[in-house]
Amino acid sequence: MGDIIQDPGHSAVSAPARAMRPEAETRPTPSDARHLPHSPEHIAIWCKDLAFRYREAQVFDHVAFHVHRGEFVALTGKNGAGKSTLLKLIVGILEPASGEVLVFGAPPKKQTESIGYVPQHAGFDPAFPIAVKEVVGMGRLSGLSRVARGQKQEEIDWALEQAEVGDLRERRFSALSGGQRRRVLVARALVGHPKLLVLDEPTANMDAASEQKFYDVLARVKGNTTVLIATHDSDFVSALADTVLCVGQDVDHPHSVHRHALEQADHAPEELYGGKVVRVRHDIELPDNACCEGKD
Amino acid sequence: MNGFLQALANPSVPFVRNALIGSVLAAFLFGILGSLVTVRRIAGLAGAISHTVLGGIGLALFLAAKGAPKWVTPMLGALVFAVFAALTISAVSLKAKQREDTVINALWAIGMSLGIVFMAKTPGYADPMSYLFGNILLVTSADLYLLAALTLIVLVLVWRYYRHLEAASFDEEFAATKGVPVTAIYLALLLVIAVAIVLLQTFVGIVMVIAMLTLPAGTAGYFSRNLAGMMVNATVLSFLFSVSGLVVSWHFDLPAGAVIVLLAGAVFIAFAAGKVVAGRRLARARP
Numbered sequence: 184m185g186d187i188i189q190d191p192g193h194s195a196v197s198a199p200a201r202a203m204r205p206e207a208e209t210r211p212t213p214s215d216a217r218h219l220p221h222s223p224e225h226i227a228i229w230c231k232d233l234a235f236r237y238r239e240a241q242v243f244d245h246v247a248f249h250v251h252r253g254e255f256v257a258l259t260g261k262n263g264a265g266k267s268t269l270l271k272l273i274v275g276i277l278e279p280a281s282g283e284v285l286v287f288g289a290p291p292k293k294q295t296e297s298i299g300y301v302p303q304h305a306g307f308d309p310a311f312p313i314a315v316k317e318v319v320g321m322g323r324l325s326g327l328s329r330v331a332r333g334q335k336q337e338e339i340d341w342a343l344e345q346a347e348v349g350d351l352r353e354r355r356f357s358a359l360s361g362g363q364r365r366r367v368l369v370a371r372a373l374v375g376h377p378k379l380l381v382l383d384e385p386t387a388n389m390d391a392a393s394e395q396k397f398y399d400v401l402a403r404v405k406g407n408t409t410v411l412i413a414t415h416d417s418d419f420v421s422a423l424a425d426t427v428l429c430v431g432q433d434v435d436h437p438h439s440v441h442r443h444a445l446e447q448a449d450h451a452p453e454e455l456y457g458g459k460v461v462r463v464r465h466d467i468e469l470p471d472n473a474c475c476e477g478k479d
Numbered sequence: 480m481n482g483f484l485q486a487l488a489n490p491s492v493p494f495v496r497n498a499l500i501g502s503v504l505a506a507f508l509f510g511i512l513g514s515l516v517t518v519r520r521i522a523g524l525a526g527a528i529s530h531t532v533l534g535g536i537g538l539a540l541f542l543a544a545k546g547a548p549k550w551v552t553p554m555l556g557a558l559v560f561a562v563f564a565a566l567t568i569s570a571v572s573l574k575a576k577q578r579e580d581t582v583i584n585a586l587w588a589i590g591m592s593l594g595i596v597f598m599a600k601t602p603g604y605a606d607p608m609s610y611l612f613g614n615i616l617l618v619t620s621a622d623l624y625l626l627a628a629l630t631l632i633v634l635v636l637v638w639r640y641y642r643h644l645e646a647a648s649f650d651e652e653f654a655a656t657k658g659v660p661v662t663a664i665y666l667a668l669l670l671v672i673a674v675a676i677v678l679l680q681t682f683v684g685i686v687m688v689i690a691m692l693t694l695p696a697g698t699a700g701y702f703s704r705n706l707a708g709m710m711v712n713a714t715v716l717s718f719l720f721s722v723s724g725l726v727v728s729w730h731f732d733l734p735a736g737a738v739i740v741l742l743a744g745a746v747f748i749a750f751a752a753g754k755v756v757a758g759r760r761l762a763r764a765r766p
């Protein structure tokens with residue numbers, strides 16, 4: 184078994200024993216999230232006692248967690264567990280039934296310029312006539328305000344370079360491959376210099392080479408931007424991840440989100456995952472404040 | 480052609496000139512709104528609104544025949560029914576998407592049936608065909624002023640909010656995360672389409688409004704690089720179809736609205752067939 188890590192990119196938790204405390208003692212409660220030793224604006228995402236339901240189906244109940252500025256967080260869970268729903272609550276597309284989501288201390292709808300979002304299945308009409316530069320330009324929108332043309336072009340070029348799709352600038356979006364489209368959508372999310380980048384299963388159905396390129400792009404933005412990425416693989420996540428949050432993995436609490444431990448996975452085949460990965464230890468649950476040591 | 484030009488220059492036959500001016504103004508609405516209808520894939524929805532209008536026209540004709548005040552006109556009836564249909568469909572679309580197609584088809588059928596029943600019970604002669612297929616040569620100056628006002632409003636709104644319309648049409652979910660009021664844009668678009676349908680049905684009739692909202696824009700979609708280009712190209716195509724349809728109908732003594740739509744349909748089919756053939760050649764050329 185590999186070494187237990189909690190924060191492979193930054194402040195590694197050196198005491199695996201602490202991470203492996205019995206679940207009964209460590210189960211996060213809503214009150215954990217209400218009493219963090221930080222001011223709300225220093226926390227990128229703060230979910231407080233969140234509940235959400237689709238008609239009669241309860242999706243989340245008493246969900247509480249937080250994400251620090253600059254963290255790279257992987258969100259895992261089985262299909263239908265509610266990963267996309269949670270991301271939509273965080274970016275403000277959905278409203279919680281009760282509880283609260285704060286992004287840098289404010290409701291998501293007041294932080295539209297701070298959030299960059301890459302949706303899972305954008306229902307693109309393949310016949311929609313639009314060029315890559317125009318897709319990326321959408322990321323500069325903020326409400327109904329106007330954007331200066333010169334400022335926009337510079338930022339579009341910058342975002343295209345960041346996502347390594349500068350050569351596709353004038354191409355028609357519908358003519359791109361799946362991997363190219365996803366990177367263009369990341370450029371669209373990056374163009375406004377967001378403080379929080381939220382990606383919903385961006386590498387689903389992507390070949391390993393495209394996935395590697397994709398994670399290279401994310402490695403470039405890591406640190407300057409808080410990244411929350413939902414992944415389809417529950418057992419392994421990118422080694423870029425500092426933290427893993429698991430949706431609905433707890434049989435006794437299927438509507439919850441828990442912080443699980445990560446461990447090195449030196450022997451995992453990189454070619455299958457598009458780069459280095461770490462293993463998610465679903466059997467080891469961490470308290471919600473496990474990440475707070477040494478943070479602002 | 481010469482006969483048409485002579486009629487155009489003849490001050491004693493203003494209806495030909497009105498028809499041409501109406502064609503230009505209608506071309507902007509068909510081109511711009513048609514492009515948005517096409518890329519948002521709401522042609523069925525626009526079709527339901529246009530057919531519901533017949534119910535309002537029939538009710539207004541019936542009430543007017545029964546002694547209702549003079550302001551109860553077919554256009555007012557059409558407007559009330561069109562706005563009602565737009566609001567109903569948008570409410571269903573936003574709250575219960577799975578029932579959208581059922582409601583669209585229900586409104587379509589009920590609206591038309593109401594129109595036929597009211598017209599049948601209206602004393603005197605009320606011909607549903609004249610409302611279904613219209614007559615561009617019967618356009619009045621008052622119609623042109625209303626059409627010009629709506630065209631101006633649509634041009635200003637699209638110029639000011641083009642990027643927002645584009646984003647909301649391409650990826651509504653992402654646009655919402657950027658604070659773009661996607662629901663308000665959707666409602667406003669449906670209401671403008673409803674009002675435009677009421678005004679445009681005078682030109683080409685209820686049935687053919689939907690054809691002109693989709694065929695020129697659909698054709699433009701085959702060769703336009705972006706939504707703005709599609710709007711411009713669809714507007715130019717709508718104008719060309721309208722004018723050439725007027726000339727052909729004048730020359731051969733045919734119903735103008737039907738000829739305009741047949742021309743638009745023929746060009747659309749030609750482009751669609753060309754695209755299929757080009758796609759097959761490209762596939763064969765690949766190693």
